[in-house]
Amino acid sequence: MGLLTGKKALVTGASKGIGRSIAIRFAQEGADVAFTYLSSVEKGEALEKELEAFGIKAKGFRSDASDFAAADKLIGDTVAFLGGIDILVNNAGITRDNLLMRMSEDNWDEVININLKSCFNTVKAVTRTMMKAKSGSIINITSVVGVKGNAGQSNYAASKAGIIGFTKSVALELGSRNIRSNAVAPGFIETEMTAVLDEKVVQGWRDAIPMKRGGTPEDVADACVFLGSDMSTYISGQTLEVNGAMNT
Ligand code: NAP
Numbered sequence: 228m229g230l231l232t233g234k235k236a237l238v239t240g241a242s243k244g245i246g247r248s249i250a251i252r253f254a255q256e257g258a259d260v261a262f263t264y265l266s267s268v269e270k271g272e273a274l275e276k277e278l279e280a281f282g283i284k285a286k287g288f289r290s291d292a293s294d295f296a297a298a299d300k301l302i303g304d305t306v307a308f309l310g311g312i313d314i315l316v317n318n319a320g321i322t323r324d325n326l327l328m329r330m331s332e333d334n335w336d337e338v339i340n341i342n343l344k345s346c347f348n349t350v351k352a353v354t355r356t357m358m359k360a361k362s363g364s365i366i367n368i369t370s371v372v373g374v375k376g377n378a379g380q381s382n383y384a385a386s387k388a389g390i391i392g393f394t395k396s397v398a399l400e401l402g403s404r405n406i407r408s409n410a411v412a413p414g415f416i417e418t419e420m421t422a423v424l425d426e427k428v429v430q431g432w433r434d435a436i437p438m439k440r441g442g443t444p445e446d447v448a449d450a451c452v453f454l455g456s457d458m459s460t461y462i463s464g465q466t467l468e469v470n471g472a473m474n475t
Contacts, residue, residue, distance in 0.1 A: 228257065229255065229256035229259065230256040230257070230333070230452055230453075230455055230456040230457075230458065231256035231258035231314070231452065231455060233435065234258045234259070234313040234456075235258065235259045235261075235305075235309040235310065235312055235314070236253050236259070236261070236312070236313065236314040236315075236316065236455060237263075237301075237302075237305050237309075237312050237314070237316070237349075237353075238250045238253065238262045238316040238317050239258065239262070239290075239316065239318050239319040239345065240263060240264065240265075240292065240294050240318045240319025241263065241264065241271075241274060242271045242274065242287075242406045242421070243267060243270055243415075243418070243419060244419065244444055245318060245413065245416060245448070246262070246316075246318040246319065246420070247270075247274060247292055247444070248444035248445050248448040249318060249444075249447070250262045250278060250285075251274075251277070252420050252449065252451070253314070253451075254278045254281040254283050255281060255285060256452055256456070258302070258313075259284040259309050260278050260283060260285050261285070261286050261287075261303050261304075261305040261312075262274065262278075262286075262287050262288070263288050263289070263290045263292065263301065263319065263385055264288075264289060265290070265292070268289065271289065272287060277279050279410045284308070284398040286302060288301055288305070288423070289298065290347065292317075292345035292349070293337075293340035293341045293345055294348070295344075297348075298348030298351075298352050299348070299352045301349070301351075302349060302352035306332075306356055311356060312356055312357065312362060312363070313357075313360070313362065313364065313380065313455075314363070314364045314365075314366065315353050315364075315366070316366045316367075316368070316455070317345060317346045317349055317365075317366070317367045317390075318368045319341060319342075319345055320341065320386075321337065321341050321342065322383050323337055323338050323382060323383075324380050324383065325379065326378070326458035330382060331376075334382055338382040338383055338385075339382065339385065339386050339389075340364075341392070342383070342386035342387065343387075343389040343390055343393070345393075346390055346393055349368055350365055350397055350404075350408075352357050353454050354401065354406075356361035357401070357404070357406045358401075358404050358406070361404060362405045362406065363406040363407070364408075364409075364410060364454060364455050365397060365406065365408040366451050366454050366455060367390045367393070367394045367409075367411075368410070368413070368447075369390040369391050369394070369410045369412045369466060369474065370383070370387040371413065371414045371415075371468065371470050372386075372387055373386070373387025373390060373412060374388070374391070374412055374466070375386075376475060390410055391410050391412075391466050394408050394409060394410040395408075398463040398464030399464065400463075402429055402463055407454075407459070407462065407463035407465065408463055409431065409454050409459075409462060409463060409464070410466040410467070411447060411454065411469060411474060412449050412467065412469065412471065412473060413442060413446075413447045413469050414436070414468070414470025414473045414474065415432050415433075415442065415471075415473065416442040416443065416446070416447060417429075417442070417443060421441070429441070431441055435473070436471045437468070437473065438471030438472055440472060441469075441471075442469060442470065446469055447469050450467050451460075
């Protein structure tokens with residue numbers, strides 16, 4: 228029996244990177260998994276088959292996380308397919324980095340809408356389902372940058388700091404209904420994106436981390452397994468930093 232056997236989960240932005248690892252680790256632990264993607268259609272369709280191979284129910288939905296009405300439909304479609312939602316992971320996110328002086332209004336709006344408003348969209352839509360079930364675990368993926376800020380990422384840092392405030396507020400509002408709300412804050416995680424960067428630069432980042440390595444998507448996914456599981460039933464309103472002590 229897996230840590231998530233019998234649970235139904237929805238993970239946004241799972242076509243690649245961290246979200247993909249979360250969906251796979253959830254399926255390995257026995258959860259039925261619905262997930263979303265937007266532009267990576269082939270990768271999304273392939274993941275659905277990969278997840279089904281674990282013997283669980285799996286379905287990918289093409290859905291824009293920043294779209295309020297689409298999120299409402301997504302939650303309805305997921306409940307119709309899985310029969311409920313026990314774990315919601317808001318992982319979909321983007322960066323549009325620039326110094327404040329050069330940052331356009333579009334750069335700002337896009338990042339806030341996809342990273343932060345997306346959390347409002349899905350959490351608002353899933354609340355009724357979780358309240359009826361008298362349980363639920365909401366996991367919002369923030370970032371070390373949301374905790375400490377970062378030059379050249381004021382839009383991203385604001386969106387990720389906003390997620391932390393939102394997560395705590397949801398924990399306070401819904402705690403009496405046995406609905407937990409936590410954030411996971413990854414540090415430097417090595418993904419396809421970082422694999423194409425200059426190795427010397429990346430090694431410099433690794434050297435600056437107390438644990439002397441970048442994190443893996445699986446490191447983040449394991450934290451989500453814990454927060455989604457019954458191993459964490461009295462943990463809510465927290466931000467779990469997964470960063471090799473880089474922010475310590
Ligand atoms: P990634 O590899 O670029 O993957 C991002 C995922 O989000 C993709 O599946 C993408 O789907 C999806 N997505 C983007 N815009 C979307 C939208 N409007 N609607 C629905 N899905 C959308 O990124 P990652 O590195 O795995 O990051 C995942 C999360 O972790 C993000 O929230 C990020 O901010 C956070 N994080 C990452 C790191 C890191 O070092 N990698 C560190 C801290 C926090 P499509 O490709 O199909 O559009």
